[in-house]
Amino acid sequence: MLDETPVAGGGLLHRRTLLRAGLGLGGAMGAGAAFGQSLATPPSMRVPGAGFSAYGQPAQWRGDIVREYADVQTPPIAGASRTPLHRLEGTITPNGLHFERHHNGVPNIDPAQHRLVIHGMVRQPLSFDLDALHRYPMVTHNRFIECGGNSGGLSRPEPAQATAGSIHGLLSCAEWTGVPLAILLEEAGLDPEAHWLIAEGADGAGMSRSVPVAKAMDDAVIALYQNGEPIRPEQGFPMRLLLPGFEGNANVKWLHRLKAVAAPVHTRDETSKYTDLMADGRARQFVLQYGAKSVILKPSFGLSMRGPGLYEISGLAWSGAGRVAKVEISADGGQSWAEAALGDPVLPKALTRFRLPWRWDGAPAVLMSRATDEAGNTQPARAEWMAQFAPGQFYHCNVIQCWAVDANGEVSNVYV
Ligand SMILES: Nc1nc2c(c(=O)[nH]1)N[C@H]1C(S)=C(S)[C@@H](COP(=O)(O)O)O[C@H]1N2
Numbered sequence: 001m002l003d004e005t006p007v008a009g010g011g012l013l014h015r016r017t018l019l020r021a022g023l024g025l026g027g028a029m030g031a032g033a034a035f036g037q038s039l040a041t042p043p044s045m046r047v048p049g050a051g052f053s054a055y056g057q058p059a060q061w062r063g064d065i066v067r068e069y070a071d072v073q074t075p076p077i078a079g080a081s082r083t084p085l086h087r088l089e090g091t092i093t094p095n096g097l098h099f100e101r102h103h104n105g106v107p108n109i110d111p112a113q114h115r116l117v118i119h120g121m122v123r124q125p126l127s128f129d130l131d132a133l134h135r136y137p138m139v140t141h142n143r144f145i146e147c148g149g150n151s152g153g154l155s156r157p158e159p160a161q162a163t164a165g166s167i168h169g170l171l172s173c174a175e176w177t178g179v180p181l182a183i184l185l186e187e188a189g190l191d192p193e194a195h196w197l198i199a200e201g202a203d204g205a206g207m208s209r210s211v212p213v214a215k216a217m218d219d220a221v222i223a224l225y226q227n228g229e230p231i232r233p234e235q236g237f238p239m240r241l242l243l244p245g246f247e248g249n250a251n252v253k254w255l256h257r258l259k260a261v262a263a264p265v266h267t268r269d270e271t272s273k274y275t276d277l278m279a280d281g282r283a284r285q286f287v288l289q290y291g292a293k294s295v296i297l298k299p300s301f302g303l304s305m306r307g308p309g310l311y312e313i314s315g316l317a318w319s320g321a322g323r324v325a326k327v328e329i330s331a332d333g334g335q336s337w338a339e340a341a342l343g344d345p346v347l348p349k350a351l352t353r354f355r356l357p358w359r360w361d362g363a364p365a366v367l368m369s370r371a372t373d374e375a376g377n378t379q380p381a382r383a384e385w386m387a388q389f390a391p392g393q394f395y396h397c398n399v400i401q402c403w404a405v406d407a408n409g410e411v412s413n414v415y416v
């Protein structure tokens with residue numbers, strides 16, 4: 001299917017359509033004065049450039065790509081800042097833009113003093129310093145982290161007119177390197193009756209969560225590096241618990257203690273928060289593993305379109321259960337769908353970039369994306385998702401995000 005026959009309503013083209021004809025966006029070539037100017041020697045070629053720097057920074061022209069910190073938070077140490085997803089490309093979040101969620105600020109921990117203790121129902125309690133951990137074999141994987149409260153704004157009665165980053169930016173993806181937790185637990189010798197671990201952080205919140213031993217033995221990592229450099233203070237320096245695909249809160253930062261216990265202990269952070277109040281008045285606890293989710297970033301609120309013609313729709317998809325199997329896009333409010341191309345390679349529990357060519361005819365359109373993962377999980381419509389819960393419950397929201405494009409190319413957040 002290499003021609004430009006739409007495969008779904010609203011002008012969606014096949015994901016493998018080769019746009020051979022050119023998009024006509026380059027500006028007319030010719031002998032005119034404007035073309036002559038384009039060919040002139042750029043001023044930067046006439047002088048030497050700047051010198052070296054100890055730690056590089058983004059281009060000065062892009063210094064406005066920053067974490068969004070819109071919520072009014074008092075005190076400002078308990079809250080969140082968000083990744084500007086709509087201003088980034090690819091799948092990896094630069095370390096300075098990884099979202100932050102702190103319950104009592106970022107502790108300043110001297111790595112030489114820090115210890116990770118494994119105790120409780122174990123044969124041999126152990127204490128590791130950073131050097132000791134570096135003697136163990138390490139693994140490196142791309143993994144997303146998403147806060148349980150991410151996208152929760154979509155549960156509000158009116159759709160917020162806000163960027164994709166401010167709605168969905170409690171989500172980041174990094175290449176994490178560290179020691180598989182299973183190795184350390186095997187050395188400590190878990191009691192067969194120890195089915196949970198209490199993971200506690202060394203921050204002022206003493207944040208702690210109950211974590212199933214099955215997860216700890218499966219793919220949990222004591223993460224020491226983030227995108228190749230030592231993990232940032234905001235992400236848990238000198239070490240954090242990484243539980244791939246599990247809700248952000250359980251990925252305890254500044255990790256200093258893992259206590260093996262028989263059953264979950266119902267810590268403050270897993271009872272007062274990150275628990276879903278259902279429509280029938282019961283509460284669902286330990287909603288740890290995410291299902292499938294996606295969001296279109298281009299176009300999205302604040303990134304308006306410049307007239308009819310060819311565009312590439314692109315965004316991010318992910319699942320806590322494994323790999324993204326497919327992402328479908330609709331440009332007609334969900335009446336018809338076309339399958340997007342997925343960026344290669346599709347990694348488990350990592351962000352996946354999807355893309356689809358679109359010939360926009362200039363008429364109002366409603367764009368939606370729907371991810372399905374390899375376990376068969378998919379995304380519900382907002383109304384379907386809301387119906388399960390008591391009013392006000394917003395955790396673990398994976399509803400389909402709908403963006404309306406008006407005839408002027410302006411994009412708004414809509415509920416369909
Ligand atoms: N010790 C500790 N660990 C913590 C937190 C915290 O406040 N203290 N916040 C949790 C929450 S709610 C989330 S969503 C993730 C956020 O990780 P990040 O700040 O690296 O993005 O860390 C979790 N781990």
Ligand SMILES: [Mo]
Nearest residue numbers: 147148248249
């Ligand atoms: Mo969170």
